[in-house]
Amino acid sequence: MTEVKTYPAEYLKEFSSKVFQHYGVPEEDSILAAEVLAASDLRGIDSHGVARLHSYYEMLSSKRINPIPKIEIIRESASTAVVDGDNGLGLVVGPKSNKIALEKASEVGSGWVSVSNTNHFGIAGFYVLEALKRDLIGWAMTNTTKLVTPLWGAERMLGTNPIAIAFPGKEEPPIVIDMATCTAAYGKIEIAKRNNVKIPFGWAIDAEGEDTLDPNMMVNGGALLPLGSDRDRSGHKGYCLAVMVDVLSCVLSGANWGPFAPPFTLRQDIPKRKVGKGIGHFFGAMKIDAFIDLDEFKSQIDDYIRTLRKTKPQAGTSGPILPGDPEREAEADRRINGIPISEPVIRELSDISSKTGIPFD
Amino acid sequence: MTEVKTYPAEYLKEFSSKVFQHYGVPEEDSILAAEVLAASDLRGIDSHGVARLHSYYEMLSSKRINPIPKIEIIRESASTAVVDGDNGLGLVVGPKSNKIALEKASEVGSGWVSVSNTNHFGIAGFYVLEALKRDLIGWAMTNTTKLVTPLWGAERMLGTNPIAIAFPGKEEPPIVIDMATCTAAYGKIEIAKRNNVKIPFGWAIDAEGEDTLDPNMMVNGGALLPLGSDRDRSGHKGYCLAVMVDVLSCVLSGANWGPFAPPFTLRQDIPKRKVGKGIGHFFGAMKIDAFIDLDEFKSQIDDYIRTLRKTKPQAGTSGPILPGDPEREAEADRRINGIPISEPVIRELSDISSKTGIPFD
Numbered sequence: 001m002t003e004v005k006t007y008p009a010e011y012l013k014e015f016s017s018k019v020f021q022h023y024g025v026p027e028e029d030s031i032l033a034a035e036v037l038a039a040s041d042l043r044g045i046d047s048h049g050v051a052r053l054h055s056y057y058e059m060l061s062s063k064r065i066n067p068i069p070k071i072e073i074i075r076e077s078a079s080t081a082v083v084d085g086d087n088g089l090g091l092v093v094g095p096k097s098n099k100i101a102l103e104k105a106s107e108v109g110s111g112w113v114s115v116s117n118t119n120h121f122g123i124a125g126f127y128v129l130e131a132l133k134r135d136l137i138g139w140a141m142t143n144t145t146k147l148v149t150p151l152w153g154a155e156r157m158l159g160t161n162p163i164a165i166a167f168p169g170k171e172e173p174p175i176v177i178d179m180a181t182c183t184a185a186y187g188k189i190e191i192a193k194r195n196n197v198k199i200p201f202g203w204a205i206d207a208e209g210e211d212t213l214d215p216n217m218m219v220n221g222g223a224l225l226p227l228g229s230d231r232d233r234s235g236h237k238g239y240c241l242a243v244m245v246d247v248l249s250c251v252l253s254g255a256n257w258g259p260f261a262p263p264f265t266l267r268q269d270i271p272k273r274k275v276g277k278g279i280g281h282f283f284g285a286m287k288i289d290a291f292i293d294l295d296e297f298k299s300q301i302d303d304y305i306r307t308l309r310k311t312k313p314q315a316g317t318s319g320p321i322l323p324g325d326p327e328r329e330a331e332a333d334r335r336i337n338g339i340p341i342s343e344p345v346i347r348e349l350s351d352i353s354s355k356t357g358i359p360f361d
Numbered sequence: 362m363t364e365v366k367t368y369p370a371e372y373l374k375e376f377s378s379k380v381f382q383h384y385g386v387p388e389e390d391s392i393l394a395a396e397v398l399a400a401s402d403l404r405g406i407d408s409h410g411v412a413r414l415h416s417y418y419e420m421l422s423s424k425r426i427n428p429i430p431k432i433e434i435i436r437e438s439a440s441t442a443v444v445d446g447d448n449g450l451g452l453v454v455g456p457k458s459n460k461i462a463l464e465k466a467s468e469v470g471s472g473w474v475s476v477s478n479t480n481h482f483g484i485a486g487f488y489v490l491e492a493l494k495r496d497l498i499g500w501a502m503t504n505t506t507k508l509v510t511p512l513w514g515a516e517r518m519l520g521t522n523p524i525a526i527a528f529p530g531k532e533e534p535p536i537v538i539d540m541a542t543c544t545a546a547y548g549k550i551e552i553a554k555r556n557n558v559k560i561p562f563g564w565a566i567d568a569e570g571e572d573t574l575d576p577n578m579m580v581n582g583g584a585l586l587p588l589g590s591d592r593d594r595s596g597h598k599g600y601c602l603a604v605m606v607d608v609l610s611c612v613l614s615g616a617n618w619g620p621f622a623p624p625f626t627l628r629q630d631i632p633k634r635k636v637g638k639g640i641g642h643f644f645g646a647m648k649i650d651a652f653i654d655l656d657e658f659k660s661q662i663d664d665y666i667r668t669l670r671k672t673k674p675q676a677g678t679s680g681p682i683l684p685g686d687p688e689r690e691a692e693a694d695r696r697i698n699g700i701p702i703s704e705p706v707i708r709e710l711s712d713i714s715s716k717t718g719i720p721f722d
Contacts, residue, residue: 077470077651079440109438110473114652137613150681153672157681167608175608177601183594200593209675227598228588232561233544237588240538240684241602243669247528247536251661252498252652258668275664290438291475291613300612303636307619308604311514314570320511320518323601 005346006338012050013038015349015360019053022356023060024067025089033091036122039129041339044330047187048123050341054348055265056089061355062266065089065119071096078108082253083115087278090121090142098127098140098283105136105285112284114253117277120144120264124164125178125327131285132168132176135294139284140164141245145268146259148182148242149223151235154209156223157259159279160186161245166324168288170298172305176324181241182224189215189224202229248282255280366707367699373411374399376710376721380414383717384421385428386450394452397483400490402700405691408548409484411702415709416626417450422716423627426450426480432457439469443614444476448639451482451503459488459501459644466497466646473645475614478638481505481625485525486539486688492646493529493537496655500645501525502606506629507620509543509603510584512596515570517584518620520640521547522606527685529649531659533666537685542602543585550576550585563590609643616641 013034020030033056041049059065069088073081081100085093097115104111121127124140131138144159164178184203192199193215206212207221211230218224227238250257255276262270262278288297305322313319334340341349353360374395381391394417402410420426430449434442442461446454458476465472482488485501492499505520525539545564553560554576567573568582572591579585588599611618616637623631623640649658666683674680695701702710714721 075652077648080470080647080651082652108469109441110471112471112647149675150669150672152675152678153681154675155673157669157672165605167612175604177605179595179598179601181598183589202594205675209673227595228544229594233563233590233594234540234588236684237540237542239681240540243536243684244526244538247662247665251528251658251665252647252649254653254657257661257665275661286441286473286613287438288613290441291436291443292615296615297612300618300636301608304608304612304618308511308518311511311518312516312570314510314513314515314566317513320514320600323597323604 003343004340005343006340008338009038009042009334012041012339012341015358016050016053018358019057019352019356020060020067020089022358023057025060025092026068029089029092032095033089036091036095036126039126040123042331042334043123043125043327044334045123045125045327047185049339050349051345052120054352056091057352057355058266059119064266069093073100079104079110079112081111081113083113085115085118085278087117087119090119090279090281093118094121094127094281095130097281098130098138101283101285102131102134102136102138105287106134109290110284110286113282114248115281115283116250116253116255118255118279118281120279121281123178124162125166125176127283128164128166128176128178132166132174135168135288137286137288138164138166139282141249141282143246143249143255143257143261143279145261145263147186147224148226149205149209151226151228151231151239154205154223158226158239158242158246159261160224161242161249163241163245167301168298169301169305170295172302173328174324175301175305175322176327178327181227181238181245183227183229183238184224186224189218193219202233245282250276250280252282253280364704365701366704367701369699370399370403370695373402373700373702376719377411377414379719380418380713380717381421381428381450383719384418386421386453387429390450390453393456394450397452397456397487400487401484403692403695404484404486404688405695406484406486406688408546410700411710412706413481415713417452418713418716419627420480425627430454434461440465440471440473442472442474444474446476446479446639448478448480451480451640451642454479455482455488455642456491458642459491459499462644462646463492463495463497463499466648467495470651471645471647474643475609476642476644477611477614477616479616479640479642481640482642484539485523486527486537488644489525489527489537489539493527493535496529496649498647498649499525499527500643502610502643504607504610504616504618504622504640506622506624508547508585509587510566510570512587512589512592512600515566515584519587519600519603519607520622521585522603522610524602524606528662529659530662530666531656533663534689535685536662536666536683537688539688542588542599542606544588544590544599545585547585550579554580563594606643611637611641613643614641
């Protein structure tokens with residue numbers, strides 16, 4: 001086990017925002033980007049918060065990401081838009097594009113925005129929480145660098161392509177779904193590798209396409225398996241979902257899909273072929289009272305949540321939880337007790353500090 | 362093995378439509394409903410075609426379904442609508458509601474329709490194929506009678522809640538995704554039961570909530586597992602998707618969600634509690650050229666398909682296929698060689714024939 005130190009979310013947020021500014025990101029954008037990272041850390045998704053700041057820093061300092069993008073709507077209808085993110089930070093292009101979807105939903109009942117020429121946007125959950133603030137149903141998807149094999153394949157062809165969607169409750173907290181379309185997150189493979197333990201069957205294949213329980217074999221040229229894992233357990237369905245996210249985020253916007261998604265970090269290879277610009281996102285928003293009275297919807301969601309919580313529990317468990325429960329519990333704790341940061345991440349943040357002169361301790 | 366006889370799709374379609382008419386369904390609606398059933402049989406999804414006609418017949422003859430529904434838009438915005446299906450056949454309410462989504466997409470870029478007070482609508486794939494005819498991206502979802510447990514639950518609380526979406530190619534056939542959000546279809550459990558063979562691990566639990574390989578234990582009070590099966594293989598994700606479909610189809614429209622979905626057949630119990638009207642569907646449509654030139658989109662989809670087909674194959678397989686391949690191949694075969702109907706289904710159709718006087722042989 002590595003050592004862990006806790007930091008207040010605000011402290012990390014300020015550090016992140018100063019780092020972004022150091023590389024030319026305008027102050028307002030830097031705060032937005034830092035907020036997306038902080039949301040991830042607060043919600044307990046440690047892999048997508050400041051643990052990624054070093055990658056963003058690398059990409060900015062090597063000028064692979066444009067700090068002052070001219071984010072433009074390049075095509076538009078009453079309920080849809082396509083945005084070109086001008087190779088900006090996904091943490092900035094994402095929230096701004098999402099806002100267009102939210103505004104269109106308020107105007108014509110729904111808004112759907114596909115985004116090209118962008119970069120990794122943090123957690124998909126951030127965007128659907130923004131929709132909840134306006135009492136809208138929010139959707140968010142993105143493609144990512146290839147890591148996942150299609151069912152019956154033996155190589156990385158697709159990203160982990162997450163889907164998020166959220167529904168507000170009245171007295172109950174919202175239902176917040178935020179899930180990658182592969183079986184296990186890459187972060188879990190890395191943890192198993194670090195701790196030198198086996199991974200469960202159904203998570204990964206090795207470079208030859210054989211099932212493997214060894215995290216090293218996945219990392220060294222293997223691939224993650226789609227949700228469902230194998231044919232018997234419907235791995236084709238996770239593969240279908242990854243394709244869906246890819247087409248909505250990339251083919252619809254003109255971004256690089258499938259194996260051609262540009263990498264997130266400097267150490268990853270840049271694909272030889274380009275089929276579009278940057279990676280792609282897809283945002284959606286639906287105005288609830290365009291369908292049903294808002295209060296009625298929220299009351300039904302409360303009823304829905306309470307009904308599911310009363311499900312007869314499987315032996316050895318305390319019964320089903322609701323999507324969003326673990327993240328909400330993490331946030332309640334971390335707002336008070338701070339964000340636990342592991343020693344390797346602290347080293348990365350210190351490295352950024354030494355390179356930029358922005359204090360971190 | 363049971364005996365199988367093949368029938369031309371047109372013959373089955375005509376029989377179905379006459380049966381619907383016999384119970385008061387107007388001719389035009391009866392043809393529409395028969396077409397949805399025939400689409401399922403043609404595409405090789407035997408469980409959702411004429412194999413279900415006996416259930417529809419039972420529900421119509423016992424007046425549990427309204428043969429002449431007044432299908433109404435009860436709320437509407439430029440890009441959204443809510444439809445009350447007046448307890449009509451889902452095979453009629455579905456196509457008519459879907460058409461509203463398609464028309465809105467043509468007008469304002471996208472259309473989203475949530476439907477209450479309806480009944481089972483056949484295969485979700487039918488609706489997205491309708492969208493393809495207009496060069497639109499189509500979405501379809503529906504809830505169904507409870508069969509699936511949430512992860513960590515030990516009882517049926519959710520339907521098999523399918524998601525369908527389709528994307529048109531140019532020279533390549535379209536990508537057509539149509540998948541239930543549970544690991545295995547109930548039909549597969551029934552086949553295993555009939556053939557007296559075990560089911561794979563991860564499909565089902567018994568009435569006590571224990572994992573089971575015995576199809577009888579699932580049928581007799583057990584439940585299907587969500588896509589992902591268990592915690593290790595992310596069964597919470599399939600559960601999340603089932604909740605998503607349920608909320609979009611039912612909470613948004615005012616239909617019965619979760620365990621309160623009314624049954625599809627006479628032999629199933631009617632839930633004691635009502636939380637809305639009938640079951641619910643959700644349809645979406647997106648106008649491609651509201652995002653990107655149609656021709657450019659289709660060419661990229663061709664490229665996408667060809668790229669995925671070139672994936673290095675896993676040993677023992679011929680490599681990844683594309684979503685929609687098996688159904689398209691079945692249709693090509695069955696249009697020429699007819700629909701194979703098993704002997705138990707023939708007996709059911711003969712029973713309908715004897716009750717209605719409509720010839721079948």
